[in-house]
Amino acid sequence: MANQPMLSIRDLEVKAAKKNLTLVDGVSLDIDAGQRVALVGESGSGKSLTCMSIISLLAKGLAVTGGEIRWNGTNIAQASSSRLRQLRGREISMIYQEPLTSLNPILSIGNQLGEAARHVRATKGDVLAMLDRVGFHQPERVLRQRPHELSGGMRQRIMIAMALLGKPRLLLADEPTTALDVTVQDQVLKLIYDITVETGTALLLVSHDLNVVRRIADDVAVMYTGRIAESGTTDQVLSNPQHPYTAALMRSAPSLESKPERLLAIAGRVPTPSEWTDGCRFAARCQFATEQCASKPPVVDVDGQQAACWHTDRVREWRQAS
Ligand SMILES: Nc1ncnc2c1ncn2[C@@H]1O[C@H](COP(=O)(O)OP(=O)(O)O)[C@@H](O)[C@H]1O
Ligand SMILES: [Mg+2]
Known part of the structure; x- marks a missing residue:
C-alpha cells in the first residue's frame, strides 16, 4: 500500500477479562517514520494501556479484544512471541515513568546494558558511544555502578540509551520525566527530543504537560476515558x-x-x-x-x-x- 503510516492503530479495544470492563475503547492513531506524536489526557484515560498494547506488554488479565495495530502494514496485535522478541528493542522500544522498575537493582549497569546489547546485536563500542551521547562522558565508571547509585535523571538516561541501542524506528515514552526532579525534567526531555531527531526515530510521548507537547510533538491526540477526544497537528489542536x-x-x-x-x-x-x-x-x-x-x-x-x-x-x- 502506498503512503501507509509506519504505525497505524485502528479502533483499538482493550478489556479487563474478569469484569469484562472496556478500558481502551476504539482508539485510532497514526505515526509516520520520524514523526513525534503526543498522547495527553488526565490520569486513567488509557494512555499507558495504549502504549503497552503496541508492544504487547499488557498486564495479565488485560487483552486487546478488538481493532488492529498495523506496523508497516502488518497487524502485530496478535504477534507470536518470537516476532515480539525481534520487534522489541529493534523496531519499537519503550521507556517508562519510573526507570527503577525496569532496572534490576542487584545487577550493574554494565551487566544490564550488555544484555540489552546482545539482544539487539550491538557491540561494546556501540554501548560506549551511546552512553557518551546520553551524557555519560566517563562511561566505564557508570558501567560498574548499580541503579541505586545513580540519580533518577541518570537512570532515565541509561534507559534511553538502552532503548535506542537497537536503533528502533519508534520510541514509546510513557511520562518519562514525571518521576524526576523538576530541575532535570527539561534536560531529559531535551535529550529525548534531540536524540530522536538526530536518529530519525519516531516518538510517541505520553505527557500531561501541554507546554511539553507544544515544544516536542508534531501531532497530538487528547485522550479521555478510553477514547480519543481530539487529534490533529499540535498547532491546530492547541x-x-x-x-x-x-x-x-x-x-x-x-x-x-x-x-x-x-x-x-x-x-x-x-x-x-x-x-x-x-x-x-x-x-x-x-x-x-x-x-x-x-x-x-x-x-x-x-x-x-x-x-x-x-x-x-x-x-x-x-x-x-x-
Ligand atoms: N491491570 C489492570 N486491571 C484493571 N484495570 C486496569 C489495569 N490497568 C489499568 N487499568 C485501568 O484502565 C484505565 C486506563 O489506565 P491507564 O492506561 O494506566 O491510564 P493512563 O495511563 O491514561 O493514566 C484506568 O481506569 C485503570 O484503572
Ligand atoms: Mg499512564
Whole structure:
C-alpha cells in the first residue's frame, strides 16, 4: 500500500477479562517514520494501556479484544512471541515513568546494558558511544555502578540509551520525566527530543504537560476515558481546540494561555471505567452538554483535525466570543 503510516492503530479495544470492563475503547492513531506524536489526557484515560498494547506488554488479565495495530502494514496485535522478541528493542522500544522498575537493582549497569546489547546485536563500542551521547562522558565508571547509585535523571538516561541501542524506528515514552526532579525534567526531555531527531526515530510521548507537547510533538491526540477526544497537528489542536475537554485542559495548564492565577481546574471527576456509557463521557463536566450528548458523539473533521463532540460549532463560537 502506498503512503501507509509506519504505525497505524485502528479502533483499538482493550478489556479487563474478569469484569469484562472496556478500558481502551476504539482508539485510532497514526505515526509516520520520524514523526513525534503526543498522547495527553488526565490520569486513567488509557494512555499507558495504549502504549503497552503496541508492544504487547499488557498486564495479565488485560487483552486487546478488538481493532488492529498495523506496523508497516502488518497487524502485530496478535504477534507470536518470537516476532515480539525481534520487534522489541529493534523496531519499537519503550521507556517508562519510573526507570527503577525496569532496572534490576542487584545487577550493574554494565551487566544490564550488555544484555540489552546482545539482544539487539550491538557491540561494546556501540554501548560506549551511546552512553557518551546520553551524557555519560566517563562511561566505564557508570558501567560498574548499580541503579541505586545513580540519580533518577541518570537512570532515565541509561534507559534511553538502552532503548535506542537497537536503533528502533519508534520510541514509546510513557511520562518519562514525571518521576524526576523538576530541575532535570527539561534536560531529559531535551535529550529525548534531540536524540530522536538526530536518529530519525519516531516518538510517541505520553505527557500531561501541554507546554511539553507544544515544544516536542508534531501531532497530538487528547485522550479521555478510553477514547480519543481530539487529534490533529499540535498547532491546530492547541491554537484552536474543537473539543470542550481540550479547551478545558488548556485552561487548566499553567502559562499556555492564562496566567497561573487564572488557572481553572476542570470541575468534577473522571468517571471510572465501570461508569462509562456509550454517550459522551465528558458530558457531566461540560458546559456545552445537552441531551444529545447521551448518544455517542460523532467525529467531526476540520482539515484533518478531528473532535468527537456534538457541539464543536458552539465551542468555536464561544472561543471567538471570549
Ligand atoms: N491491570 C489492570 N486491571 C484493571 N484495570 C486496569 C489495569 N490497568 C489499568 N487499568 C485501568 O484502565 C484505565 C486506563 O489506565 P491507564 O492506561 O494506566 O491510564 P493512563 O495511563 O491514561 O493514566 C484506568 O481506569 C485503570 O484503572
Ligand atoms: Mg499512564
